[in-house]
Amino acid sequence: MKAIVYVGLKPGVLDPQGRTIAGSLQNLGFDEVKSARQGKVIELDLKSENAEAAEARVTEMCEKLLANTVIESYRIEIEA
Amino acid sequence: MKAIVYVGLKPGVLDPQGRTIAGSLQNLGFDEVKSARQGKVIELDLKSENAEAAEARVTEMCEKLLANTVIESYRIEIEA
């Protein structure tokens, strides 16, 4: 089973990377870019069989390690 | 309009971050984790109106800057 975890900065938290990327794209002539935010995707390959149980476990992984919940929020997708 | 760009290492490219994440999760008792890969998500806020045209432009952004095609592949999603 696969789990995909999306981790991004919470709204309002400064994202220097995103801002710099947007600036660079504009410099390269992509004037349509208004702003950019950068986040992480973590793809997990799991031995689990049960999607619901897996989701609960991955939530725990996010809280414990994958996301820094002080500044980041996360979203989980389970793929069978 | 929004574009979401997923950038990940190509298969076959060793992913030190993913490997460490998997190891740490196993250390924390998440034995079901077989492996992990880490990638990036870049969310772009665009002035564009036309989804198809936007996709072509974002593809160009990926080729020019957002992905290093020596080691990375990318996928684009356009949200109206």
Next chain:
Amino acid sequence: MSKSIKITPEIVAEHGLSTGEYQIILDRLGREPNINELGIFSVMWSEHCSYKSSRRHLGKFLTKGKRVIQGPGENAGVVDIDDNQAIIFKMESHNHPSYIEPYQGAATGVGGIMRDVFTMGARPIALMNALRFGEPDHPKTRSLVSGVVAGIGGYGNCVGVPTVGGETNFHKGYNGNILVNAMCVGLADQDKVFYSAAKGSGNPVFYVGSKTGRDGIHGATMASAEFDDDSDEKRPTVQVGDPFTEKLLIEACMELMATDAIIAIQDMGAAGLTSSSVEMADKGGVGIKINLDNVPQRETDMTPYEMMLSESQERMLMVLQPGKEHLAFDIFNKWELDVAQIGVTTDTGHLVLTHKGKTVCDIPIAPLGDDAPNLNRPHSATPQREYLAPGDARAPENWNQTMLQIMACPDVASKRWIWEQYDRHVMGDTVDSSQSGGDAAIVRIHGTNKAVAITTDCTPRYCYADPYEGGKQAVAETYRNLCAVGAEPIAITDCLNFGNPERPEIMGQFVGCVEGMNEACRALDYPVVSGNVSLYNETNGVAIPPTPAIGGVGLIDNLGKHATLSGAKDGDTLVLIGKTDGWLGCSLYAREVLGHENDGVEQICAPPPVDLTAEKAHGDYVRRLIRDRRVTAVHDCSDGGIALAAIEMAFSSGQGVTLKNHPDLPLHAWMFGEDQGRYILAVDENSVNPVISTANSKGLEARIIGKVSGEQVQVEGGFNISLEKLRETYEGWMPEFMAEID
């Protein structure tokens, strides 16, 4: 938050203001404040900005000296290093933010202290960090260490300023309150030092750097509030650092400072726009009028309250010469930083803020500073501890094992795991850094043959046992570390970390440490030029050990004539300067081997006293020997006594050492006693007699304690261990400890 918010007693209390303090506000304004005004009073009168618990005590410090150009009161202290050059430095804490979010907390701590230094016109040339973590077994310690170290490195490395040294302790007293104290040293020309007094009315006020967001609103008041189990709820206040912008900000400020455009400049630190504008106006004796609509904003719909209290990083406020505005626009645009004129200085003495055409704040500036609470908190002295006679302390049962146990104890073991994550060489002037394990880092003044020596020190267990002696000792140790490399000690900065000052015994620790420090500063002619106080470092009523971290700075006027601990050669004689009584009370040996701090059987004894007259005489003598090239290596004797100092010298030179025992002292008191004011010198055979006889002629004690030779470190009747085994033990602890998350 809207302006029509009603000011209730609850809101006043939430802002950390007492009813007495609120009454003063009512009296000064002659009316009720609105929410913006209340917020501004609240941050200006917070512990963090007003130093209300500590101010009257800090006033006692020696702050003047022959090399002091600017003492406390500006963003950082300024000292003269000859040739029209000045060194500008300061140390600051970022304890609470680092506990909540270790990476960003530590990173923004480094960013903040650099801004304090370059705002005065100095290019940062070195960073140091003094870290205190909880006990290694505590479940949070590893991830805190990992995050804090990565954050310090992540910021300093990116900006391109070398992190050249520091200190790291682990103790259960910091389990719930780690300490992250960062120090920055910068270099300026004396005629290009910038101050924060916004003199003159009608001058444009400029905002430069990053945009303002809702970061860290209430950060300043948070940093002054005691932690409790609900602290997690205060989390969204953590700021994120952007070292890339900081680097650009340094370059842009340096460029503008090279012109004559700036009248006054100040970084936006704690309490952001509020404290910077108020302090600049207050010092300049002017008023200031700001149109908040012109403040560069990252978020939409920001309220005046949010803008004034935001602690977004990487921002500066400047007052410019009228007519020079274009210079600021040109330079900051070139560096792609935000730049905006947001206001003007006035002759009203008021802080006036407008937003969307309305006046949202109009208060006199003077009371914000003048009427800030200046408390005389009750303090009770720490009871005296008992003296531990050398004969009353147990000897090791197995000497080798005991020595290795000390080598592997977390406070002693190598911190390579930490400092290898710091760029120690960028800028090309690092002469000596953590890499050598030396007493003080040495950084050359670019393009000259001069250097500054920098050290941070504090022995919290001494301060806990006896705040007065501990405060003295902390200052004296920095003095010693500077002398040990041949530097003339110039001045110190400090970061005074304590628990809740509302408790008399904690306040007693504070007062004791400050008085001890001051005594040492005066005796050593070694003034305080800047510093920072961090109180309320306690969780659920348990305070940290009193930790007055001292950052000392000295001058090496000729790099051909300095010393490190690495130069000892085969056949050199080891000479000890200073008197040894075998003082084991409160020593590392007492803690690690005798178990004096063990729960339930705590029997902490009195720490070693510092004889400041001897301290000065020894320092003068050692510096003279270094200048006369009479010594090949020097190390001060601190934690772990002669044994540990000799081993550290052996590590650094790659040579073994054979130590003699002492005719009158038990061997363990001789080896592990922590008597103060001592140095070990490695001396070439031909210099031994002159070194000892000159010392004796000055009335100083100097004694041969051993020889540099072989591959072992040994003492007759005591330990005998190969350098390799010692090194393996010393280097082994931290990587193994951190391995679980590596």
Next chain:
Amino acid sequence: MRTAVIVFPASNCDRDARDALAKVTGREPIMVWHRETELPDVDFVVIPGGFSYGDYLRSGAIAARSEIMADVKTKVEKGLPVAGFCNGFQVLTEAGILPGALMRNRSLKYICKPQPLTITNTKTRFTSGFNGQKEVVFPIAHHDGNYFADKKTIDRLEKNGQVVFRYNGNPNGSINDIAGITNEAGNVLGMMPHPERAVDPLHGGTDGLALFKSVLGALQ
């Protein structure tokens, strides 16, 4: 020898590179701001270390797309000698001037230490001045120094003698212990270690001098 150092926002070893070049050539290099579109007329260009654009997105990625790099590319094709140290190496790979990529260190940690290296090709214009010395120590200081390229590329680099420096004791996970490579024509060098931080006895060693002297020698 006339030299230039390219300066990007947050390049931070630009001064170190300038000092090293000035010391070896006796002339101050020209500092070239990244917004310039054309290199000055020089004999050797250094792309310095640091954190151009904060290392945001990928180390060296944004700098590699700057105006000045387009001209660097053109001049490289005409044979101009260029060296990139640390972040400079990352910029050169991102710009496609050198093959491969520099990924996060295996330990995921930034690492700063004196690093012993073996010079595996002493016949390049960057190493000919080492006079047979095969082992050198240069400081390393990087977070993304883990060299990667696909197998075909690595084989080609090895076969052509383009691998110039190898780590003794691999600090970061680089394939084949690769610390520095040249392009096929041999006029571009990229390396993670910092030779410019080993040019003064106070740096703890002067092994770096020979590298700059090699370039000088090759030009004469």
